[in-house]
Amino acid sequence: MATNRTFTMIKPDAVADGHTGAIIKMIEEAGFRIVAIKKTLLTGERAGQFYAVHSERPFYQGLCDYMSSGAIVPMILEKENAVADFRKLIGATNPAQAEEGTIRKLYAKSIESNAIHGSDSDENAAIEGSFFFAATEEY
Ligand code: GDP
Secondary structure (H helix, E strand, O other): OOOOEEEEEEOHHHHHOOOHHHHHHHHHHOOOEEEEEOOEOOOHHHHHHHOHHHOOOOOHHHHHHHHOOOOEEEEEEEOOOHHHHHHHHHOOOOHHHOOOOOHHHHHOOOOOOOOEEEOOOHHHHHHHHHHHOOHHHOO
């Protein structure tokens, strides 16, 4: 059964380009409630842990370098059908294939620097949320 939470982070390119506010506005206007939020940095090692599932992929090292290149804004979000609805809001991994009006269509630069993360399952949403936030940081 679908839970009502997902995890996201605004990635370094979008934060550095000053799109944090615009992206949060889109997220709230789409009906998501922000449960937890902060601005932080990932070390290369922590980025590697977060994306461990991709460790055999050719883009893994580049992805870890990119994700540790600047500040990110992780968030836990709440809404009915959160995981699927949020994936719809952000659009395809490759912005060239993302639908009009999606966050990645508007703000992503490339398949790697694609502005925002969205969990792909309820299970991963819970794991990823607790990677960044303690239960006491959730409101
Ligand atoms: P997501 O669930 O849409 O974020 O996509 P994935 O879980 O498949 O990939 C994780 C992240 O790795 C993506 O958001 C991109 O930042 C990056 N990525 C995925 N595929 C590629 C690729 O083919 N090349 C490069 N350079 N980066 C990729």
